[in-house]
Amino acid sequence: MSDYSESDAQRDVSELEKKSATAASLFDIRRIxxxxxxxxxxxxxxxxxxxSDAALAKADGVNINLWTGLGMLALGLFFLVWLRLRPLVVPVPPTPEDEGPVE
Known part of the structure; x- marks a missing residue:
């Protein structure tokens, strides 16, 4: 006989689901x-x-690196704020106990 019971199996499945949810939130594309x-x-x-002044002269006096960098910062912060306000919710499949008795 095996000492591995059904409750142990359910606990293992529960732990795997938690790890899966953690991995999914870590690798959310918005975070990356x-x-x-x-x-x-x-x-x-x-x-x-x-x-330098020479670089600014090449861009007709527009500091393109500064404006592009600020735009990139704004976009990156937008994604991170979006991630914070609407976190990823991983759906959990129903267990046989949730479904009720089979008729």
Whole structure:
């Protein structure tokens, strides 16, 4: 006889569902896109702040790196705020106990 009971199996399934939900929220595409845009936005904004007069002259006096970096920062922050306000909800499949008796 096995010491592995049905309650152990249900507990294992429950743990796997929790891990799956955690993995799904970690790899939510909004987190990845938002994080990348924030990181690249910081880099491009710094490049825009430290732009030389020669670089500004090439762009007809417009500091394109600064404006692009600020836009990237805004977009990245939008994705991260969206993730915070509307987190991912992973649906849990019903268990046989939830379905009720079979007639």
């Amino acid at each position: 896109i938002g994080g990348l845009f924030v990181i690249y936005g910081i880099i491009v904004t710094i490049a825009g702040i430290t732009a």
